[in-house]
Amino acid sequence: MYLDMLARPELILDEARAKANLDHLLAKCRKADVRLRPHFKTHQSRAIGRWFREAGIDRIAVTNTGMARYFLEDGWTDITIAMPVNVREIATLADLSRHAQLGLMIMDANTVDILGSGMADPVSIWLKIDVGTRRTGLDPRDIGLIDQLVDRIAHYPSLTFRGFLAHAGHSYGARAFREVEAIHRESLSILSGLRSRYMAAWPHLEISLGDTPAAGMLWDFGQVDELRPGNFIFYDLMQLGIGACQADDIAVAMACPVIAVHPDRHQWVLHGGAIHFSKDHLQLADGRKCFGRMVMPTQDGWSTDSLEHAPFLTGLSQEHGIVQCTADTFQLARPGDMTLWLPVHSCLTADAMGGYVTTSGERVDHYRAHVNEQ
């Protein structure tokens, strides 16, 4: 049994579940005639990236220049850095653009000028549009500014206006299909409006939209050219709460040894804390926090039966996790047992762990283990 070989906290990867998530999304993209530009910030793994390549994917998104280089060195040459350009990294960006078809995201004229002067090789420029998340992006109604930026981009031979990019991040706050759908419709409407307005002058412009809830739950992507979800490869308790996946779609689980038990209060203590799970949590109906929920190990994975009644993590300190059980579930483990926990936010858990162990016991690489090499 794969857990028998483990002694310390590890992030377990169920390859079959993750590959099924990928296959499902690929089928949906084919049906909707939309290209997939998967966001690799979730898995951050060359090995997992290769599954996508074998499925015919040749374009990706990442969140920073170090991650771009990590994947470039594994043969990925069409890379969008889906964060606003950090102009302090102009030399790094120029170097990356020598080897990759780089897509960059901008929102102001000054950044366009700095890129225009600093980049010798061709770079694709996306205008980031705020479809309601209020994190970053241009107000889609501010046509004056958008016109000005598009003209400015055209001014520089190394820059090509590629299109409009948006992230409907506010869908992560949704708790029902209808909410996700309403947010998605609004995003599509905003982006279609922009597309229509600029299509005559820029016939090759594209619309890039990225969020896992819409990609997971919906089937109509209107005039979107590429979808940019990341989390769907693993999913997690947060996506389950939104309704973007089923419990059995969640493809990673934290393995944590039980290091103490407290029969008086039906609690276990795990070696597994904030530096392993990250501190994202769900608020339960009764007001308590949930930092992860237990699943039952099987020979080659885990079972999510009775998930809603399973013990859950009520608190995390640096390396401790506190688990609240009932009188019944308390009997399920004792010190020395290895237990399995679905994470609340798999992107952050994977980043914190910096590596995976598959359910067949193989280690899988993660960019985090290479951050200091950059």
Place this chain on the structure above:
Amino acid sequence: MYLDMLARPELILDEARAKANLDHLLAKCRKADVRLRPHFKTHQSRAIGRWFREAGIDRIAVTNTGMARYFLEDGWTDITIAMPVNVREIATLADLSRHAQLGLMIMDANTVDILGSGMADPVSIWLKIDVGTRRTGLDPRDIGLIDQLVDRIAHYPSLTFRGFLAHAGHSYGARAFREVEAIHRESLSILSGLRSRYMAAWPHLEISLGDTPAAGMLWDFGQVDELRPGNFIFYDLMQLGIGACQADDIAVAMACPVIAVHPDRHQWVLHGGAIHFSKDHLQLADGRKCFGRMVMPTQDGWSTDSLEHAPFLTGLSQEHGIVQCTADTFQLARPGDMTLWLPVHSCLTADAMGGYVTTSGERVDHYRAHVNEQ
């Protein structure tokens, strides 16, 4: 200026502030006639560890076996792993104990038996006492169980009963001097009671107590033999909120480039998110969350003037930080500027960053960069 050379998020270490924190605590320990066993889980750095050694410290605490080995390899040979023993790591513990005087923490008879049979070299055994934190530890009133464990330890030639160890972690919830003091008095009373009871049979037993609020704010440590704080070397906004330090004692700050600004809502967007800061936060009086607060860079560090009116981080996603300014403070930065932020919880921020840059521009190592070597 040290920030000029930086392009990406980095954790800045102010050596002078950190060394002053160390000197202050060392002076206090001398005065109170208590030994310091600093908890290295906060800085996790061999270079910073050497400051302690140069100050005459020869014993440390860590949270896991990997960290124990990292410091052992730098010459530390008296190491307490201040987490409940994970019996799945018995082989690793046995190996560590061949090279170091290892202190282990236990709470149940089964673990004593496993250690007793598995450890060939001498190991010190601490009984963990719950002084009210309700995370881990034996109920100090359960003398029957404590007697049983002490007898059990004595049964094994490789195990030596070293004494009682406690962590008054509930002091982190305190928000006033009186609360920290009350928690500390209660801890001292519990531990003194146990010391008196077992002293006759175990004249060499020690009391080990660890929490930064008490170590930082109080001067009376009663019959405590060793203090085990960790966070005091850096402090952070959480300790400032408790009253355990002054703003100018905080010795680390996150450097984050501004990557976007939103004049309409007086917000900046930083490259600096959950994977850099961690997601611990403070709840402000008006209900908003604070994930970090801005300080003003100086030639060789930073100034905390007007800290309470400074912009603060209201939200973090994976790599973005959202900063709320006023109309006035909004003018302080624009895209491309490098800004500085005091972290809420420096232990987690240091762990997330896995390295430091000093205010003179030198890189300082962190165990996280070596986790995958173990």
